[in-house]
Amino acid sequence: MMIDHPILGPRDAEEFVYLGDACLMVRPDGMAADAAEAFATYLYARENPAGRHRELWFHEQGDQSWLIVTRCTRTHAIEKVELAQDAARAGVVGQ
Amino acid sequence: MKRFSGLRILAEGLTGNAGWRPHWRDAAPAEAYDIVIVGGGGHGLATAYHLAETYGEARIAVVEKGWIGGGNVGRNTTVVRANYLLPANQRFYALSLRMWERFEQELNYNAMVSQRGILNLYHSDGQRDAYIRRGNAIRFSGADAEHLDRAALERMWPFFDYDNARFPIRGGLWQPRGGTVRHDAVAWGYARAASARGVDIVQNCEVTGFDIQGGRIAGLRTSRGAIGAGRVGICVAGHSSRVMEMAGMNLPVESHVLQAFVSEGLKPCIPGVIGFGAGHFYISQSDKGGLVFGGDLDGYNSYAQRGNLPMVEHVCAGGMALMPMIGRARLLRMWGGVMDMTMDGSPIIDRTPVEGLFFNGGWCYGGFKATPASGLVFAHLIATGTPHEAAADFRLDRFARGHLIDEAGSGPQPNLH
Ligand SMILES: Cc1cc2nc3c(=O)[nH]c(=O)nc-3n(C[C@H](O)[C@H](O)[C@H](O)COP(=O)(O)OP(=O)(O)OC[C@H]3O[C@@H](n4cnc5c(N)ncnc54)[C@H](O)[C@@H]3O)c2cc1C
Numbered sequence: 001m002m003i004d005h006p007i008l009g010p011r012d013a014e015e016f017v018y019l020g021d022a023c024l025m026v027r028p029d030g031m032a033a034d035a036a037e038a039f040a041t042y043l044y045a046r047e048n049p050a051g052r053h054r055e056l057w058f059h060e061q062g063d064q065s066w067l068i069v070t071r072c073t074r075t076h077a078i079e080k081v082e083l084a085q086d087a088a089r090a091g092v093v094g095q
Numbered sequence: 096m097k098r099f100s101g102l103r104i105l106a107e108g109l110t111g112n113a114g115w116r117p118h119w120r121d122a123a124p125a126e127a128y129d130i131v132i133v134g135g136g137g138h139g140l141a142t143a144y145h146l147a148e149t150y151g152e153a154r155i156a157v158v159e160k161g162w163i164g165g166g167n168v169g170r171n172t173t174v175v176r177a178n179y180l181l182p183a184n185q186r187f188y189a190l191s192l193r194m195w196e197r198f199e200q201e202l203n204y205n206a207m208v209s210q211r212g213i214l215n216l217y218h219s220d221g222q223r224d225a226y227i228r229r230g231n232a233i234r235f236s237g238a239d240a241e242h243l244d245r246a247a248l249e250r251m252w253p254f255f256d257y258d259n260a261r262f263p264i265r266g267g268l269w270q271p272r273g274g275t276v277r278h279d280a281v282a283w284g285y286a287r288a289a290s291a292r293g294v295d296i297v298q299n300c301e302v303t304g305f306d307i308q309g310g311r312i313a314g315l316r317t318s319r320g321a322i323g324a325g326r327v328g329i330c331v332a333g334h335s336s337r338v339m340e341m342a343g344m345n346l347p348v349e350s351h352v353l354q355a356f357v358s359e360g361l362k363p364c365i366p367g368v369i370g371f372g373a374g375h376f377y378i379s380q381s382d383k384g385g386l387v388f389g390g391d392l393d394g395y396n397s398y399a400q401r402g403n404l405p406m407v408e409h410v411c412a413g414g415m416a417l418m419p420m421i422g423r424a425r426l427l428r429m430w431g432g433v434m435d436m437t438m439d440g441s442p443i444i445d446r447t448p449v450e451g452l453f454f455n456g457g458w459c460y461g462g463f464k465a466t467p468a469s470g471l472v473f474a475h476l477i478a479t480g481t482p483h484e485a486a487a488d489f490r491l492d493r494f495a496r497g498h499l500i501d502e503a504g505s506g507p508q509p510n511l512h
Contacts, residue, residue: 001403014405018395018510020349040495043507044347044438048336050398073350073396076403 003057003069004081011062019056021046022068025084025093050074056084068093096291098203118283119290124297127323128156130477131315132330133302133338135159137168137278137463138455139330140285140296141470142477144202147292149471150478155294158317160301164282167332168463170432172355172389174368174379175464176213176273177238180229183488183500184441185236190485191468192238192272198467204284206277207382212367213273214243214252216417218262222372226268233270241269251366254420262373262416275368275379281466305342305452312451328453328477333398333433335456342449346456347438347494349509352397352431353389353460354406358424360384369417376413378421386424388414392434392460394510402431434460440512441500444473444482445491453477454491459512 001013023046028038050073057067066084071077087093097103097116107114130146132139135157146152157163175195177188199206217223230240244266245257257264286296297319304316305327314323331338333350361384368379375391390410393402407429414421437443437457442465444455455473458465472483482490488500494507505511 012405013395013403020396020508020510037495041345044494045345046336046347046349047340047345048349048396050334050337050350053396055396071395073398076397076399 001076001078003067003078005059005062005065005067006081006083007065008062011059013057015059015061016057016067017060019058022054022056022084022087022093023047024056025088052079096287099205118287119296122156122295122297124156124158124300124317124319124322125295127314128295129154129325130328131155131322131324131326132157132328133315134166134330134332135163135282135286135296135298136166136330136332137281137285137466138332138458138469138473139328140282140289141466142328142330142455142473143294144285144289144292145470145474146478147289147294150474152478153293155289156297156322157289157294158297158300158302158315158322160299160318162298163286163296164279167432167434168282168466169279170355170430171278171463172377172379172387173275173278173463174213174273174377175276176270176368177236177464178213178215178229178233178240178268178270178273179502180232181500181502182232182236184502185233185238187468187472187485187489188464189236189238190471191465194467194471195276195464196272198276198284202284202288204280204287206280206284208274208276209382210272210274211379212269212271213370214267214269214367215370216264216267216372218265218373220265223265230268239270239272241271243267243269252369254364254418256417256419259416267372273368276463278463281463285470302338303341305449307342307449310448310450312449326451326453326477328455328473330455330473332456332458332462333435335435335454339447339454342447342452344447346443347507348457349396349436350398351392351394351434351436351510352399352402353392353434354402354410354429354431355387355389356407356410356429357381357427358386358421359427361386361424371413371417374413374416376410376417378414385427386421392436392510393431398433400431400433434458436509436512438494438507438509439499439501440503440505440509442469442489443491444469444476444486444489446476446480447491
């Protein structure tokens with residue numbers, strides 16, 4: 001797979017480390033009354049879709065940036081690549 | 096069901112082999128069943144068999160979206176073993192290994208159960224100590240484990256690259272009762288035994304929804320029409336999240352692809368099953384002579400049933416570091432399967448919030464060896480409503496409770512288990 005890095009251009013996916021669903025960027029509030037339940041869901045429950053998946057990749061052997069890659073889990077085709085920090089600033093991580 | 100025997104092979108051979116019949120009935124779905132098992136892989140078929148044979152249940156169907164044996168039960172590398180560290184896992188897999196030893200006699204089916212032994216290599220002092228500890232835990236569970244030093248290894252496996260500069264081989268943990276089992280025959284054997292006990296095996300029948308009334312399961316919607324059901328057991332492996340979503344559940348599961356490889360046929364050269372301890376590579380030789388080997392997950396969510404090339408290179412590099420003699424064997428075939436990876440690397444066998452709906456999954460890359468025990472304990476749960484003692488820890492709520500069964504100690508990161 002080739003990941004089209006927004007700054008560095010197309011890079012081999014082998015340069016990256018995969019973390020998982022981009023919902024991991026939306027941490028629950030640890031002080032909320034339902035924090036225990038919210039963290040159990042945050043840590044363990046996954047939608048695990050067959051199709052479009054927004055996911056976190058870390059460019060370990062590159063510029064050390066976190067990317068959000070929108071990829072089809074049925075075909076491995078990559079639709080979109082964003083810098084995670086841009087998505088976080090724009091407030092669109094949890095879609 | 097006509098029994099198979101040496102005498103029958105002889106008789107058939109003398110009469111033109113005209114008497115062989117299909118091993119099971121390819122049934123059309125009835126309007127309703129007492130129990131419907133979703134998924135005709137090893138676990139679904141074994142569950143149906145034990146429901147009928149061990150728990151005396153009747154009116155049972157297995158519904159499979161493709162053909163039986165087309166999923167992971169026919170895609171795995173056939174290794175069976177019981178060499179886990181944690182009691183919750185080891186208790187269960189030790190039971191499964193004992194059941195493999197009786198499998199062929201009990202089902203009257205040749206599954207080529209081959210207890211050729213499994214060897215896990217270590218390459219450092221720290222790893223040796225960890226393996227010896229694991230070996231002791233295995234022996235406490237009643238299963239077998241032996242520590243072999245380098246001299247003992249050299250007698251049986253002279254071809255290892257013992258003095259590899261990066262990964263010198265110091266010794267290994269050997270489980271003589273581990274080995275391999277012909278995977279397709281496991282699906283066929285359970286299908287035949289279940290069918291003979293009245294179970295309907297319905298192929299090309301995809302479950303597309305649940306009929307849930309007042310919090311209770313009432314039936315299934317399928318590509319072959321609605322089917323009523325008193326109880327439903329889910330055994331869909333890599334598709335667990337997809338199916339359970341239809342019942343409103345998000346599981347602690349990610350689906351990942353795992354690849355397997357087979358070389359051209361060679362004369363017998365590799366005894367036992369061998370696992371490299373310094374990278375992800377394991378290998379055995381099939382009775383046809385092909386070297387059957389595999390390694391790690393590709394590492395990203397996938398339902399594609401095929402992997403990518405970097406993992407091919409990585410796995411082969413592991414093989415070359417361990418036994419350079421395989422370098423000139425040509426790779427003949429490779430394929431991938433979709434793994435239901437859980438957040439702690441261990442399976443889930445439990446009730447669900449929907450009354451009468453039971454879930455069995457999260458088998459990761461190691462559910463083939465679990466097949467007989469999984470069938471037994473899941474049938475127990477469905478028939479009695481209470482967990483079997485060998486699977487009492489495989490609860491779905493263990494994640495929220497913090498009672499994870501994490502052999503690798505790598506936390507909720509499925510691609511590291
Ligand atoms: C490459 C590879 C190597 C492996 N090596 C080993 C090994 O050496 N040792 C080991 O112990 N394990 C191994 N495994 C793991 C093992 O194969 C699986 O854990 C195990 O087979 C899963 O259980 P199963 O047999 O019931 O799954 P499957 O055979 O996958 O059965 C699930 C069935 O459910 C069906 N299904 C899915 N959705 C629906 C639906 N909506 N409606 C109806 N049916 C549906 C599927 O079509 C499928 O047939 C390996 C797996 C792979 C892919």
